[in-house]
Amino acid sequence: MRVLITGGAGFIGSNLVHYLIRERPDWELVNLDVLTYAGNLENLAGLESNPRYTFVKADITDGDAVRAIFAEHKPDVVLHLAAESHVDRSILDSSAFIRTNVLGTQVLLDAARSLGTDTRFVHVSTDEVYGTLGADGKFTESTPLAPNSPYSASKAGSDCLVRAAHETFGMNTVITRCSNNYGPFQFPEKLIPLMIANARADKDLPVYGDGMQVRDWLYVEDHCSALLTVLEKGTAGEVYNIGGNNEWPNIEVVRLILKHLDKPESLIRYVQDRPGHDRRYAIDASKIHRELGWRPAYRFETALPATIEWYLEHGEWVERVQTGRYQEYYENQYGSRLSS
Numbered sequence: 416m417r418v419l420i421t422g423g424a425g426f427i428g429s430n431l432v433h434y435l436i437r438e439r440p441d442w443e444l445v446n447l448d449v450l451t452y453a454g455n456l457e458n459l460a461g462l463e464s465n466p467r468y469t470f471v472k473a474d475i476t477d478g479d480a481v482r483a484i485f486a487e488h489k490p491d492v493v494l495h496l497a498a499e500s501h502v503d504r505s506i507l508d509s510s511a512f513i514r515t516n517v518l519g520t521q522v523l524l525d526a527a528r529s530l531g532t533d534t535r536f537v538h539v540s541t542d543e544v545y546g547t548l549g550a551d552g553k554f555t556e557s558t559p560l561a562p563n564s565p566y567s568a569s570k571a572g573s574d575c576l577v578r579a580a581h582e583t584f585g586m587n588t589v590i591t592r593c594s595n596n597y598g599p600f601q602f603p604e605k606l607i608p609l610m611i612a613n614a615r616a617d618k619d620l621p622v623y624g625d626g627m628q629v630r631d632w633l634y635v636e637d638h639c640s641a642l643l644t645v646l647e648k649g650t651a652g653e654v655y656n657i658g659g660n661n662e663w664p665n666i667e668v669v670r671l672i673l674k675h676l677d678k679p680e681s682l683i684r685y686v687q688d689r690p691g692h693d694r695r696y697a698i699d700a701s702k703i704h705r706e707l708g709w710r711p712a713y714r715f716e717t718a719l720p721a722t723i724e725w726y727l728e729h730g731e732w733v734e735r736v737q738t739g740r741y742q743e744y745y746e747n748q749y750g751s752r753l754s755s
């Protein structure tokens with residue numbers, strides 16, 4: 416099986432590369448990533464010499480480059496994760512979000528179709544396309560799309576293109592919509608790694624608004640196992656929600672982190688709320704459980720402390736991300752090979 420992963424140098428993508436290398440020993444993986452600020456090849460250190468793994472630096476919006484990569488590697492499966500993923504950045508400037516998340520998805524769909532409509536295309540989307548919930552209820556796969564941020568609007572746009580590719584051309588697509596992930600290799604601009612890094616350095620922890628927004632947290636390896644399940648067993652044209660049935664108000668997550676690190680709650684700073692801030696996300700993941708047999712394996716009570724410990728043990732990784740030195744890794748590993 417030849418698998419093309421887009422965004423494999425990011426948080427979920429790099430965890431997925433490690434997971435697939437381990438779980439499917441006869442698969443070959445091509446990682447297509449342009450290495451934006453969120454792409455970090457240090458996450459994949461050691462794989463450079465693995466004959467089953469190839470890294471290709473390219474932009475998914477570059478049609479010529481993408482077509483050439485598809486023609487060379489002829490993937491049986493595309494796992495599409497590349498995206499601009501941070502809501503706060505999309506509020507400051509949405510242009511890269513529209514380009515990568517919408518246009519990039521269309522370029523990939525067209526390239527995949529050029530190999531034949533059988534090419535399985537797994538589109539990794541988000542629960543944020545459904546908008547926000549009140550105190551009760553959960554998002555199901557038939558909840559109408561109602562995105563509230565430029566990020567989620569761009570992801571909803573990409574979902575619609577994937578749906579259209581199935582309806583119009585009969586492409587072998589599946590869409591997944593997952594809740595908030597946590598775990599190793601997450602860029603420290605997102606809530607959990609940011610709070611760990613700040614608390615460790617005795618810096619303020621910025622909590623938006625009243626801190627009572629609720630997120631449904633899933634350990635990243637559970638997301639990886641769900642993606643593999645959907646890839647292998649999902650029905651073409653279907654959408655599968657993925658979630659942990661694990662809702663927490665932000666402020667409670669922040670308090671758990673402080674407690675684990677033995678740091679005072681006086682570090683918490685309530686700051687101006689995110690515009691358009693979704694109040695609550697909760698995923699009904701009964702379809703993927705019922706139809707494909709997937710369920711999460713990790714519990715927040717143990718996986719959150721393990722995640723905090725991972726960031727403590729990988730202080731140098733955090734420091735290289737914060738100083739920007741992680742971006743030298745590509746040149747160091749691949750520079751000489753490129754010029755030779």
Ligand code: NAD
Pocket residue numbers: 421422423424425426427428447448449450451452453454455473474475476495496497498499500501515519539540541542570592593594595596597602
């Ligand atoms: P991330 O920001 O950590 O990584 C994104 C990766 O995509 C980076 O390696 C980046 O270099 C690459 N990329 C960006 N633009 C590109 C382009 N034009 N061409 C090629 N590569 C490009 O993201 P993440 O948190 O790992 O999320 C991965 C996917 O999962 C995204 O599609 C996101 O919408 C979705 N998702 C994320 C979460 C979450 O909690 N993080 C939850 C549900 C769904």
Ligand code: DAU
Pocket residue numbers: 500501502503540541542543593594595596604605606607609621622623626628629630665689696
């Ligand atoms: O639900 C899935 C989504 O989860 C993914 O599609 C996105 O790619 C991913 O970034 C994440 O989006 P969120 O906006 O929920 O994640 P973030 O870590 O930015 O914020 C989580 C919550 O914490 C949210 O309610 C905002 C809040 N927050 C965040 C930051 C960075 C704070 O209160 N303070 C902060 O400094």
